[in-house]
Amino acid sequence: MSRIDVLGVEFDPVDLRGAVERIVAFAGGCGPKFVITANVEMVMLARRTPEIRAILRRADLVVADGVGVVWGSRTLGRALPGRVPGIDLADRLCAEAARRGWRVYLLGGRPGVAAGAAARLAAGHPGLIVAGTAEGYFAAGSDADVIRAVRDAAPTLLLAGLGAPRQERWLARHLGVLGAPVVMGIGGAMDVWTGRARRAPRLWQSLGLEWCYRLTLEPRRFGRQLAIPHFMAVVYTERLRTIGRTHSP
Secondary structure (H helix, E strand, O other), rough: OEEEEOOOOOOOOOOOHHHHHHHHHHHOOOOOOOEEEEEEHHHHHHHHHHHHHHHHHHOOOOEHHHHHHHHHHOOOOHHHHHHHHHHHHHHHHHHHHHHHOEEEEEEEEEOOOHHHHHHHHHHHOOEEEEEEOOOOOHHHHHHHHHHEEEEEHOOEEEEOOOOOHHHHHHHHHHHHHOOOOOEEEOOOHHHOOOOOOOOOHHHHHHHHOHHHHHHHHHHHHHHHOOOOHHHHHHHHHHHHHHHHHHOOO
C-alpha cells in the first residue's frame, strides 16, 4: 500500500480500524515494529529537522494524528482516509491486548501517572495484562535501566508517553534492544486516562477542533499552535505550484 506524501512526510493511508489491523499483524509477525502518530507539528518539525525526517521514514506505520494532516492531504490531492488520534489508537490496542493476551508496558508521565493509567485501562479492558510501568522523567544516563526493565517485562506492546518528539527519538534510538514486537509513542494520553488532563468534548472532536479546545485550557501552547497556520500556508503554496505545473505549456 503506497504511502501518501504530505509536505515531505509519508503517511500510511489507513483509518483507525485499518491502523489497528496493521498493528495486530505486526504483533504476530517479526518485530520490532515502530508506529508513529504524526500531527501538523510533527510535519513542520520534520521539514526543518533531518533527524525527525529520518525517524519518520524509518517507521513501519505513520498515521495522521490530527484533522490538519488529513486536510493537507486532501488539499494536495492525495487524500488520506481519515484521522487516527493517537489516544484512540492506543485505547483500541489495549482492547485488542486484553482480547489476545498481549502484555502491555506503559512508559511515561510523572511519578505514579503510568501506574494510574494502567489501573484505569485494566478496569476498562478486563483481562488486560499490564507487564509493567515506569515514569518518563528519567535522565539520559538511566536509559540502560529503563531498557532493562522493559526487556525483563517482555511486553508485546510498549506505549511510550514521553512527549513528542522525545518519545520518537528515544524509541528510534533503542528500537532494536527493547524486546517489544510493537512500540508506539502516545504523547500525553496517560494524563488523560488518569484525569490529569481533559480531552475535548466529542462535538469538538468531530469538528476537528481538539487543538483549539486544548489551547483554551493551556494558553501557553499558543507558540506551538502557530505551526498550524504555517502548515496551511505551505500546503496552499504547494497546491498552487502543482496547479501551475499542470497548466504550464
